[in-house]
Amino acid sequence: MLGSALVALALASASCDSNPFGNLEAEYSGQDAIESPQPGVDSALPEPDTSSPPVFVCEDQDNDGFCGNAENELMQDCNDNVSAIHPNATEVCDNVDQNCNGVVDESTGSVWYLDSDNDGFGDSDQSIVDGCDGANFLVAVGGDCDDSNKDVNPSATEVCDGLDNDCDEDIDDEDTSLDDTTQKSWYVDEDSDGFGDEEVALSACDQPNDYVGNASDCDDDDSSSYPDAIEVCDKADNDCDGLTDEGVKIAFYLDADGDGFGDPLESKLGCSVENGYVLDKTDCDDAESHSYPDGGEICDGEDNDCDGKIDEVGPGKNLCDDNDKLTTEVCEGEDGCVYTDVTIELECFLPKEFPAEDGFECGVAGFYETDDGYGGIFFNQNNLFITAKNLCAELENGGVLHTNSYVVEDGNPFTFWVGGQYTTVIDDLTGDEVSGTPGDVTVLVPGLDFLFFLEDFEICQ
Secondary structure, three states: OHHHHHHHHHHHHOOOOOOOOOOHHHHHHOOOOOOOOOOOOOOOOOOOOOOOOOOOOOOOOOOOOOEOOOOOOOOEOOOOOOOOOOOOOOOOOOOOOOOOOOOOOOOOOOEEEEOOOOOOOOEEEEEEEOOOOHHHOEEOOOOOOOOOOOOOOOOOOOOOOOOOOOOOOOOHHHOOOOOHHHOEEEEEOOOOOOOOOOOOEEEEOOOOOOEEOOOOOOOOOOOOOOOOOOOOOOOOOOOOOOOOOOOOOEEEEEOOOOOOOOOOOOEEEEOOOOOOEEOOOOOOOOOOOOOOOOOOOOOOOOOOOOOOOOOOOOOOOOOOOOOOOOEEEEEOHHHOEEEEEOEEEEEEOOOOOOOHHHOEEEEEEEEEEEOOEEEEEEEEEOOEEEEHHHHHHHHHOOOEEEEEEEEEEOOEEEEEEOOHHHEEEEEOOOOEEEOOEEOOOOOOOOOOOEEEOHHHOHHHO
């Protein structure tokens, strides 16, 4: 009776949802009878009742309502570990047999589009119907206008890149849905020097005409002014460094005397030389037009050649040389050149018969002999000087110079005429003694004259 009670309890408790005991009837029906009876117990057991059919227990591991051990194919779960797989499941495209019909990814009746760039949107021109093959990059949504670029599809954001990112046929600035944070700032370039004015700007994807991408021009009205331009002297800030004409201005110097040389102490800086100024700065006296470097030194009491010296005479030069050998010129500084006639010196000397210690002195006399007679008499105690100008004039007219000497005793002139041989004639041009020719004419008193002709005097040549 104990065995019959366990079977009845199992049958009362069994269901398709759970069966903790299993098919006890099947288990016990095959058991052998107890061989050894217990003491005091009736060991005789009744025969099992085999007239009732066995009870079916559903094995449903994934709780999807379908049994993995069902004999009916319409109820049999082909994968009792996954609740989404059972005979009533909807087939989806995932390379799995969801509805347990033995066919994987059978036609779902959908249209699929090729999604080459794997952005979730397919090429509408590349589609198949009733297909299901995720391995071939198929998606259910078309509309991709560039299936080679994953950044281009209907859900993309339009940005500045020259592409129709959101597939609405508007590109960059033409698209009202453009993300304007991707635009660039552009600055007007009025002078076309490649540098823009930061005060006039706009935002756009593409560079507008007359605009550039920088805002570094300091003067957009001047094409010669922009960063790193070469600074020139034009009163403008060419290189945009905030300075004007730096390093390119020229220095020029006041030329008050107009001699072309400037005063180093009076200067200006500028782009061009102003009137009254010169580039030179070497004048030593800008108040005197005759004084400048390498100027010719003249007799004026000034340093005409700016060498620190006044009225100096170079080798073989004479500041007052007028090329007249009958005169001498002397520089007297501020008074200029003083001209003096060159003289011919007639020097007397005593004969030995009239020693000076006895109170004798000599004198000299002379005159010119011409075709008209004698004239131009001159004499003097001791030496006598006649101008070369007068001498040469007389001789050039055919005259002859007569010279004679005399002795003076105790102050009485013309005591003795001793003759021209006691007269020495000096040519001041050469400083040499001129030799005369003894004559035979004595006009004054007896005594041999010495005669001098034009060819005897080099100064007259």
